[in-house]
Amino acid sequence: MAETASRPERPEPRYGNRPTMKDVAARAGVGLKTVSRVVNGEPGVTPDTERRVQEAIDALGFRRNDSARVLRKGRTASIGLVLEDLADPFYGPLSRAVEEVARAHGALLINGSSAEDPEREQELVLALCARRVDGLVVIPAGDDHRYLEPEIAAGVATVFVDRPAGKIDADVVLSDSFGGARDGVAHLIAHGHRRIGFIGDQPRIHTAIERLRGYRAAMEDAGIPVEEEWMSLGPTDPDRVGQATETMLGGPEPVTAIFAGNNRVTVTVVRVLAGLTRPVALVGFDDIELADLLKPGVTVVAQDAAQLGRTAAERLFRQLDGASDAPERIELPTRLIKRGSGELPPAG
Amino acid sequence: MAETASRPERPEPRYGNRPTMKDVAARAGVGLKTVSRVVNGEPGVTPDTERRVQEAIDALGFRRNDSARVLRKGRTASIGLVLEDLADPFYGPLSRAVEEVARAHGALLINGSSAEDPEREQELVLALCARRVDGLVVIPAGDDHRYLEPEIAAGVATVFVDRPAGKIDADVVLSDSFGGARDGVAHLIAHGHRRIGFIGDQPRIHTAIERLRGYRAAMEDAGIPVEEEWMSLGPTDPDRVGQATETMLGGPEPVTAIFAGNNRVTVTVVRVLAGLTRPVALVGFDDIELADLLKPGVTVVAQDAAQLGRTAAERLFRQLDGASDAPERIELPTRLIKRGSGELPPAG
Numbered sequence: 001m002a003e004t005a006s007r008p009e010r011p012e013p014r015y016g017n018r019p020t021m022k023d024v025a026a027r028a029g030v031g032l033k034t035v036s037r038v039v040n041g042e043p044g045v046t047p048d049t050e051r052r053v054q055e056a057i058d059a060l061g062f063r064r065n066d067s068a069r070v071l072r073k074g075r076t077a078s079i080g081l082v083l084e085d086l087a088d089p090f091y092g093p094l095s096r097a098v099e100e101v102a103r104a105h106g107a108l109l110i111n112g113s114s115a116e117d118p119e120r121e122q123e124l125v126l127a128l129c130a131r132r133v134d135g136l137v138v139i140p141a142g143d144d145h146r147y148l149e150p151e152i153a154a155g156v157a158t159v160f161v162d163r164p165a166g167k168i169d170a171d172v173v174l175s176d177s178f179g180g181a182r183d184g185v186a187h188l189i190a191h192g193h194r195r196i197g198f199i200g201d202q203p204r205i206h207t208a209i210e211r212l213r214g215y216r217a218a219m220e221d222a223g224i225p226v227e228e229e230w231m232s233l234g235p236t237d238p239d240r241v242g243q244a245t246e247t248m249l250g251g252p253e254p255v256t257a258i259f260a261g262n263n264r265v266t267v268t269v270v271r272v273l274a275g276l277t278r279p280v281a282l283v284g285f286d287d288i289e290l291a292d293l294l295k296p297g298v299t300v301v302a303q304d305a306a307q308l309g310r311t312a313a314e315r316l317f318r319q320l321d322g323a324s325d326a327p328e329r330i331e332l333p334t335r336l337i338k339r340g341s342g343e344l345p346p347a348g
Numbered sequence: 349m350a351e352t353a354s355r356p357e358r359p360e361p362r363y364g365n366r367p368t369m370k371d372v373a374a375r376a377g378v379g380l381k382t383v384s385r386v387v388n389g390e391p392g393v394t395p396d397t398e399r400r401v402q403e404a405i406d407a408l409g410f411r412r413n414d415s416a417r418v419l420r421k422g423r424t425a426s427i428g429l430v431l432e433d434l435a436d437p438f439y440g441p442l443s444r445a446v447e448e449v450a451r452a453h454g455a456l457l458i459n460g461s462s463a464e465d466p467e468r469e470q471e472l473v474l475a476l477c478a479r480r481v482d483g484l485v486v487i488p489a490g491d492d493h494r495y496l497e498p499e500i501a502a503g504v505a506t507v508f509v510d511r512p513a514g515k516i517d518a519d520v521v522l523s524d525s526f527g528g529a530r531d532g533v534a535h536l537i538a539h540g541h542r543r544i545g546f547i548g549d550q551p552r553i554h555t556a557i558e559r560l561r562g563y564r565a566a567m568e569d570a571g572i573p574v575e576e577e578w579m580s581l582g583p584t585d586p587d588r589v590g591q592a593t594e595t596m597l598g599g600p601e602p603v604t605a606i607f608a609g610n611n612r613v614t615v616t617v618v619r620v621l622a623g624l625t626r627p628v629a630l631v632g633f634d635d636i637e638l639a640d641l642l643k644p645g646v647t648v649v650a651q652d653a654a655q656l657g658r659t660a661a662e663r664l665f666r667q668l669d670g671a672s673d674a675p676e677r678i679e680l681p682t683r684l685i686k687r688g689s690g691e692l693p694p695a696g
Contacts, residue, residue, distance in 0.1 A: 061497070061498040061501045061502060062498075078475065085444070086440055086443040086444045086447060086459070087440035087441050087443070087444040088440070089437050089440065089637075092434060092435035092436070092437065092440070093435050095434040095435065095461075096433070096434045096435040096461075096463075099434060099461055099463065103463075108460065108471065108472060108475050109460060109461070110458050110459070110460055110475075110476075110479075111434070111458070111459035111460060111461075112456065112457060112458055112459060113443075113444075113447055113457070113459075115444075115447065115451075123456065124456060127426065127456050127458075128458075131458075131479040149409070150409040150410075153409045154409065267637060267638065270638070270641060271641065274641050288637070288638070289437075289615060289636070289637065289638070290615065290618070290636070290637070290638050290639075290642065291638075293618060293619065293622050293642055294638065294641055294642065295643055
């Protein structure tokens, strides 16, 4: 069995050494145009020639270079999604919803994460544009998106979600962070609390500021002066949030309730409160898995993450279908879900 | 203020109409080679000419076509990650770990999801290859990866993670699903259980089968014959899992303990058990957030998702750095974390 002799020759597996159409043409003993016709399914090739070309393609491991084809054709039937944190569960349903809309439109979804770094966001967005995505759904990390102007002018559809674009006019789909936080804090006030803490994300993040604004508005509506020590904004890692929580709960006049600015904050606050003997009320922005099974259940201001993703993606495909609406800001309502922690009265 | 007159002319924002180097050359009144030199930062251009070219670039909104450049240069400094479900929290830390390793190597990470569909996986993998990623980390949905052979032969580094490749030889990084499940079930047996249910993912998924095998091994080691009704494999949506749980807990001889095959299953089983008056023991594969704060805490067989991602990505960059090791199967140990639910004795 002369197996070795009949085994197709493969190029060495290294970069920049993919077999080309020219290699296929040489091996099949035909012209370049004939190979091109076979590869692109065009007519004008005899069955016998087609078989010879196909054999050469198989033997060499040739694959049509889609990047080159993309450059010629313009459209790639793919869209990009830029997240800020791959590990934040909030983005799971949002990403999946964007993907489902993309699939319904016959497009692939390609994701990437900025890791909350504006430079990384720009690098990733431009890398996706260079790979010829038709459009982009962006959860921005930065606050200056003028770098996107040439891409948008060249026809890349763009929708921002969760946070608005900076310094450019673009579609944006948001949750009502201000209204949601105001309602959540008003709920705590209605249950008798006056000393209420707010723990949120970093102050350069739009949603963090909007939710803080909602907190302040609810306190002002109730005529409660806010003390500086009741507000803590910063990174949402467990160490920082844990310390902030303990500080607010220590001292001679501790807060009796906490409003947590997002799901990462809520999880850590829940953990600190579980170690206390006295009850402290809690309302968290964002729903969290298993919140209903904790004792007490965690009262939350829930965003509809899937609806955010779906709305943004549908808006994106409207742009791609040629709609020329002016950029719009779409704000989705939040929903207060009462489970126990937000209905606790002030301790003592 | 004749603002209109000085406003740069922009091309109509539509596909296939990006300004080219030729447009820049025409506007600047220089040759194509000169534009190319400026764009690529090559020497041999006077400051004055460079300024004129730069002005033309700005006015036209020209951007170097990175797809074309990629085609010439070969390397793109990007890797791809193919997940099976964007919304499964297990993949959050895994993705982030891959991203951190990629970043440490100066590469971007581009993600996509197969949504547990083998065709979609292939489509996505080939789309990423066509966009010239240097390498791929794949959590496979399918069981036949021969479609990847031409890409691997052409130099695309490939590492599978969480589940092995099918019908090709490739690096794979796995958790010890068999051993982890066997230990978890043995733990339930050690606490007096004999009627133990197993609820897992679909039988075509490698980890589901491995964990079922672990369950069977532990039962066999203890000399406990397994009844068919104690094993339920299928989709992990709440409806299917909820029904399976209730079936096992109903009837004249209900199970006294459940082994849940992954985090999606565990979450639903916990929810069903929370509605019962009698205690049922539970050990779940995969850790879940807040598992320690539930009453009882949820005992789990924890995988190190971040370590899986890190190991796979490091292996990928070893390949890209030219290591020519034979494909390897790397298995990471799991860890039993006792929190209460797995230490409950049989009820009644």
